[in-house]
Amino acid sequence: xxxxxxxxxxxxxxxxxxxxxxxxxxxxxxxxxxxxxxxxxxxxxxxxxxxxxxxxxxxxxxxxxxxxxxxxxxxxxxxxxxxxxxxxxxxxxxxxxx
Amino acid sequence: xxxxxxxxxxxxxxxxxxxxxxxxxxxxxxxxxxxxxxxxxxxxxxxxxxxxxxxxxxxxxxxxxxxxxxxxxxxxxxxxxxxxxxxxxxxxxxxxxx
Numbered sequence: 001x002x003x004x005x006x007x008x009x010x011x012x013x014x015x016x017x018x019x020x021x022x023x024x025x026x027x028x029x030x031x032x033x034x035x036x037x038x039x040x041x042x043x044x045x046x047x048x049x050x051x052x053x054x055x056x057x058x059x060x061x062x063x064x065x066x067x068x069x070x071x072x073x074x075x076x077x078x079x080x081x082x083x084x085x086x087x088x089x090x091x092x093x094x095x096x097x098x
Numbered sequence: 099x100x101x102x103x104x105x106x107x108x109x110x111x112x113x114x115x116x117x118x119x120x121x122x123x124x125x126x127x128x129x130x131x132x133x134x135x136x137x138x139x140x141x142x143x144x145x146x147x148x149x150x151x152x153x154x155x156x157x158x159x160x161x162x163x164x165x166x167x168x169x170x171x172x173x174x175x176x177x178x179x180x181x182x183x184x185x186x187x188x189x190x191x192x193x194x195x196x
Binding site for chain 1: 101102103106122140141142143144145147148150152153189190191192193194195196
């Protein structure tokens with residue numbers, strides 16, 4: 001059963017800044033290239049009921065593919081070098097068919 | 099520009115109960131029938147990083163369609179009669195293309 005992995009987050013960067021755009025582009029390039037990642041999307045979060053500003057979403061065919069992504073060196077490096085220093089707040093949600 | 103409206107939530111009902119199934123089915127029947135609602139989906143939230151158990155997601159063509167849904171009597175009645183008494187916790191997120 002496929003799993004949609006999502007994370008809603010905010011960045012330390014100024015809205016509309018070059019740093020913000022570069023983070024989003026590098027995340028897209030890096031994470032969407034990891035084997036098993038399908039339908040990688042970057043969206044803006046615009047509800048005033050949440051302070052979070054962006055969402056990444058991706059689909060895995062099954063749980064082993066999700067685990068392989070989490071453990072992939074490109075993901076681990078991205079989390080250490082970019083995510084931890086530049087993301088101020090985040091919330092993960094994973095969805096399966098009801 | 100289209101808007102994806104989502105709410106992640108938990109129910110007061112026992113997992114797997116008839117009450118849970120009935121709530122989800124009634125929500126689907128009621129909310130997906132409101133004019134302007136596209137791609138209504140019900141999903142289970144399975145990340146252990148969140149305590150929330152379900153998600154509703156729907157797409158509106160534009161902001162007026164979203165407002166019309168919010169103000170529609172069927173939505174207002176559903177919120178008063180079912181959502182408020184049966185939902186214990188929720189978080190709304192709305193997404194647009196980045």
